[in-house]
Amino acid sequence: MKDSKSFDVIIIGGSYAGLSTAMALGRSLRNVLIIDNGLPCNRQTPHSHNFITQDGEKPSIIAEKAKAQVLNYSTVKFQNGLAISGTKINQGFEIMTEKGLIFKARQLVFATGVKDIMPDIRGFAECWGISVIHCPYCHGYEVKNERTGILANGDFAYHYTQLVHNLTKDITIFTNGKAEFTQEQTAKLKQHNIAIIEKEIDCLKHQNGNVKQVVFKDNSTFDLKTIYARPAFEQHCNIPELLGCELTEQGHIKTDVFQKTTVADIFACGDNSSPMRSVANAVSAGNIAGAMINNAMTQKEF
Known part of the structure; x- marks a missing residue:
């Protein structure tokens, strides 16, 4: 003391x-x-x-x-x-x-x-707050109309999608495992042409925190510029x-x-x-x- x-x-x-x-x-x-x-x-x-x-x-x-x-x-x-x-x-x-x-x-x-608490996805922490973002109100306008991912599942992913859909129609949900949506939610997402990818994610390819690709564990990739997530x-x-x-x-x-x-x-x-x-x-x-x-x-x- x-x-x-x-x-x-x-x-x-x-x-x-x-x-x-x-x-x-x-x-x-x-x-x-x-x-x-x-x-x-x-x-x-x-x-x-x-x-x-x-x-x-x-x-x-x-x-x-x-x-x-x-x-x-x-x-x-x-x-x-x-x-x-x-x-x-x-x-x-x-x-x-x-x-x-x-x-x-x-x-x-x-x-x-x-x-x-960062998920076990290489590159996530480096992109967090830069191109992997948590809030449509804080950051959504700056990435409006961009090809956008939502890294979430179930009710939370569905709610995020409703918010983000006002800012861009090019949305893909990454559940990083088996999807957990209700039948009604799945039907509504399909109605809005929102794809659901259940493949497990290996890493995010990025440049100085700006995400370029989602890389899955089967080595397939998905190009995009923004991901919403709430770890x-x-x-x-x-x-x-x-x-x-x-x-x-x-x-x-x-x-x-x-x-x-x-x-x-x-x-x-x-x-x-x-x-x-x-x-x-x-x-x-x-x-x-x-x-x-x-x-x-x-x-x-x-």
Whole structure:
């Protein structure tokens, strides 16, 4: 243990949700510490979209600009590092970083995002966020009318197809194994001339993350430029769960509409607590969390 400092709020995660929370709290004169290790999940993504005033900007540029603006508020501090443990204490919580630094706060905010679990397909990880994409709203316009694949199965693949069909009619579903559609779904896909390929995938051929071909295990190939996929994920940080925060069936941190978790004085915002994975949604959730934390503090202090 090398250090010990106290704050009103510690925010773990300094990307869009965390920075948005910090701005709301900094403008309310709250002493805030942001702890972040600088590895956002969208670090490979070249451009961010569907966020007014920042449409088409690089995600890293948005984050850098946000960080500079947030740190203009003198009560907000930034600590580069990884939070590795959290403990409930009498007057709040104690957080330790991997360097042994100890920080205390009355309230905690987890804006830690999620960790995507890459499937066992060579090339997938290199293309993730570039040409293998997760969100039609974030990236679909840029690949409209392109030859497009959907790497999914069952209800999820069917839902993805409905969304993507508005952007391109050249769609092929890759189930990477036996298809799991209902008769009604199969009939509807056939009606829209959407092919289903059940062959197992060996790898994705790509150039600098831009996919060129799907290569199957039987050595056949399929040319295309874009693939929609939603890999499995896990929480990037296990401290909320260790502190007693409940998770949803899908694996997100359970919160109410005010971003409160199931543990008093702990909030969560961003990808870790919402299936709506976008910069705009993270910023919104962070802003709500900051306002609600300050509101609770003012009621206690008045």
